[in-house]
Amino acid sequence: MNTPADKSKPVAVETVLLLDSDVLIRMPIAQYLRDCGYRVLEAANVNEAMTILQKPDIQVDVVLSDVEMPGSMNGFGFAQWARSVRPGLQIVLSGTPQRTADAAAELCEHGPLLMKPYDHKIVLEHIKRLLAARARQGGS
Amino acid sequence: LINTAAEADMPPRRLKVLFAEDEVLLRLMVTDVLRQNDFQVLEVRDAAEAMSILRTMPVDVVITDLHMQVAGDGMEVARHVRAHCPGVALLLASATTPPITEQSLFDAFFVKPYQPEDIVAWIARRYATTSRREDSSFA
Numbered sequence: 001m002n003t004p005a006d007k008s009k010p011v012a013v014e015t016v017l018l019l020d021s022d023v024l025i026r027m028p029i030a031q032y033l034r035d036c037g038y039r040v041l042e043a044a045n046v047n048e049a050m051t052i053l054q055k056p057d058i059q060v061d062v063v064l065s066d067v068e069m070p071g072s073m074n075g076f077g078f079a080q081w082a083r084s085v086r087p088g089l090q091i092v093l094s095g096t097p098q099r100t101a102d103a104a105a106e107l108c109e110h111g112p113l114l115m116k117p118y119d120h121k122i123v124l125e126h127i128k129r130l131l132a133a134r135a136r137q138g139g140s
Numbered sequence: 141l142i143n144t145a146a147e148a149d150m151p152p153r154r155l156k157v158l159f160a161e162d163e164v165l166l167r168l169m170v171t172d173v174l175r176q177n178d179f180q181v182l183e184v185r186d187a188a189e190a191m192s193i194l195r196t197m198p199v200d201v202v203i204t205d206l207h208m209q210v211a212g213d214g215m216e217v218a219r220h221v222r223a224h225c226p227g228v229a230l231l232l233a234s235a236t237t238p239p240i241t242e243q244s245l246f247d248a249f250f251v252k253p254y255q256p257e258d259i260v261a262w263i264a265r266r267y268a269t270t271s272r273r274e275d276s277s278f279a
Contacts, residue, residue, distance in 0.1 A: 130196045
């Protein structure tokens, strides 16, 4: 006899470390990835991401990072460092919110639930609205 | 506040909690507990990020550290919440207390090292008797 639990796919929860210094991009992307079943760890800068990766007991399967990061190390430098401490770590670099949303959608197509919760273009539109709202209010 | 019959039939909306903390591992631990308790959690590392969120979307609860990137910048968050976000529950989660004149801004104070479950319990008590606003925000 099938129960609802039997019908669901077995899910190995994968963890994405999302690195983006702009909270109005990071937050919607993180929410999208969570909605499609990932556990998401958010890092606002390279130092935070390094702190997380230096903890061997914190599982990280994929890093999704902006290329442009404040400080002495950009996304490329961070990726090189991350591979040195966690060989085999999957690292995806993106340079724009569009590419970040595309990369998140790609993860959701191959991710734990193997489904997109909603079109990733909605995420991108939401990010654009948030950035526009911030610009109108003169925030940084 | 009285819930209408229509509201009574609706599943409860997830409360949106903004958590501001600059220590990433503590932030990770607390946000894990909050999410396990079915809150929608927006996490930020400093006052500037908190202000970006507060100026662009509504939240139900704000939990802030007192000293993040700048000493005392949690007070900036608190003053913004009190000036512009009526009805939002404001919690201080810090190792130190603010000046006595500013303490009345906060609804509750959790001293580090606090138990995240205590914060969860406080929010649950607060909202057990308070109806929730209609959710018109993203996701």
